[in-house]
Amino acid sequence: MGGKTLRLRRFxxxxxxxxxxxxxxxxVSCGPIRGxxxxxxxxxxxxxxxxxxxxxxxGMMAYLERLSGRLPGIFMHLSASTxxxxxxxxxxxxxxxxxxxxRGADGISVHVNLGDDSEPQMLKDLGxxxxxxARWNLPLLVMIYVRGAHAPKPVTDDAIAHAARVAAELGxxxxxxxxxxxVESMERIAVGVPVPVVMAGGHKEADERAFLGKIQxxxxxxxxxxxxxxxxFQHPNPERFLSAIVxxxxxxxxxxxxxxx
Numbered sequence: 001m002g003g004k005t006l007r008l009r010r011f012x013x014x015x016x017x018x019x020x021x022x023x024x025x026x027x028v029s030c031g032p033i034r035g036x037x038x039x040x041x042x043x044x045x046x047x048x049x050x051x052x053x054x055x056x057x058x059g060m061m062a063y064l065e066r067l068s069g070r071l072p073g074i075f076m077h078l079s080a081s082t083x084x085x086x087x088x089x090x091x092x093x094x095x096x097x098x099x100x101x102x103r104g105a106d107g108i109s110v111h112v113n114l115g116d117d118s119e120p121q122m123l124k125d126l127g128x129x130x131x132x133x134a135r136w137n138l139p140l141l142v143m144i145y146v147r148g149a150h151a152p153k154p155v156t157d158d159a160i161a162h163a164a165r166v167a168a169e170l171g172x173x174x175x176x177x178x179x180x181x182x183v184e185s186m187e188r189i190a191v192g193v194p195v196p197v198v199m200a201g202g203h204k205e206a207d208e209r210a211f212l213g214k215i216q217x218x219x220x221x222x223x224x225x226x227x228x229x230x231x232x233f234q235h236p237n238p239e240r241f242l243s244a245i246v247x248x249x250x251x252x253x254x255x256x257x258x259x260x261x
Contacts, residue, residue, distance in 0.1 A: 003137030116148025130171035190222030201228030
């Protein structure tokens with residue numbers, strides 16, 4: 001068993017092949033948005049509610065040293081851009097695989113936007129990070145979207161499938177993509193790549209039941225789980241809602257069951 005396999009087991013510790021990620025990397029792009037004012041408190045309830053992994057920028061990993069008890073798997077996010085700057089869709093590297101190892105991360109996370117003018121550079125960066133992850137046996141989470149001036153509008157299921165394929169072809173160990181509109185597209189993506197695919201939670205959804213239903217649909221189509229941020233930390237009761245998502249993913253419960261009092 002290699003080092004990468006051992007590290008992946010920290011994320012898939014329940015042994016069912018499913019995964020609930022709690023991305024908390026929004027502070028660089030959006031600042032201290034609602035729900036992320038107290039990062040230590042968010043990490044505590046995320047861990048308590050059963051998240052299998054956190055996604056953090058390097059500086060926020062310092063909070064982990066102050067938390068007691070067992071930690072989930074930790075992805076250090078290497079991609080950054082801000083809403084203040086001129087090129088929000090252009091994600092640049094702000095760290096290295098070697099730095100992530102030194103800081104104690106279990107894996108690496110990279111964000112790529114296909115269809116942006118800077119797509120070639122982001123793909124080049126992904127290739128370099130993937131090579132370093134292979135060298136150091138670190139799992140690579142690729143968050144890949146279709147966004148930018150050259151992206152189809154609206155984004156099609158075929159474009160999402162293309163994005164997932166790009167991530168797989170370039171060495172992702174876990175792929176995070178927005179949910180395609182049609183179940184058939186989800187099924188085609190799930191069987192067309194050799195690694196687990198998780199559904200991106202996306203923007204805050206007004207309809208809680210519909211959001212949970214979307215997760216359930218993705219699981220039934222073959223997705224391995226979900227990576228959900230805003231829909232948890234901006235929920236009126238984030239700890240309860242994350243626990244409901246964990247039950248949906250890992251216990252096979254229905255939307256009606258997890259929403260019961």
